[in-house]
Amino acid sequence: MNDSPLLSCDARQLGRSLRLWRSLRRLKQGAVAAEMGVSQTTVSRWESGGAAPSLDEQQALRRLMAARLDSAADFELGRLVERAPVPVHLICDLSHRLLAMSRARERHCRLPRAELLGRALWCYATPEIVAQEARLDALGWYEPAPGAVEFDTGAATDQDMPILRSRMRWVRFQLSDGSFVRLVETLPDLPPVT
Incomplete structure (x- = not known):
């Protein structure tokens, strides 16, 4: 069986999740862009569904937004x-x-x-x-x-x-x-x- 979590949601859903995750953490697109090594425009396009992150970028976004039982x-x-x-x-x-x-x-x-x-x-x-x-x-x-x-x-x-x-x-x-x-x-x- 494929052990990749990439099947968990398509890139469009990942962008939608990123927007919500970022807003709840009160992070600007620029902060996510700096963390990901991309431009703020790229993050904006991911969130709007205008562009899809590459497979490597999807994995990095999943690591960034991974759930943790911290609180x-x-x-x-x-x-x-x-x-x-x-x-x-x-x-x-x-x-x-x-x-x-x-x-x-x-x-x-x-x-x-x-x-x-x-x-x-x-x-x-x-x-x-x-x-x-x-x-x-x-x-x-x-x-x-x-x-x-x-x-x-x-x-x-x-x-x-x-x-x-x-x-x-x-x-x-x-x-x-x-x-x-x-x-x-x-x-x-x-x-x-x-």
Whole structure:
């Protein structure tokens, strides 16, 4: 499976996310341009959808805007996820890096949570997860108040972070620093196929 988070949203969505992230941090386009080594006009064109960042620039933007559980409220969110009685984990919506995981989800993993934290999980995606990711823009995922997304996925159990045949629920929300996270819940197993 492709381990690149580049499939998480197209360049147009990345520009829209950049504009919101920058405004919440009260950063000017020039500050982002200096950080990225491009002109302010280039940043403006990315944000307006008039130009797309190169693949390397997209990766750099994702690193710049990566979600972190730095504030007290965001840290508490991570603790709530860890204490959840159901299989759930929290990832950065741009990079798919694991930020927090419940013990119920960790029980299915071959590696302990400590070894998975900070790791991009895209490489564990099933074909159904990849297909759902490609539909997110059409589902309004990048709009201000997106609804939860639920879908069925097949199993991929021969990996460090197995995916069980199940129904998944994704919920996207914003952290205090303006970055976006995705809460991923594994719902009860589907009945056997007959």
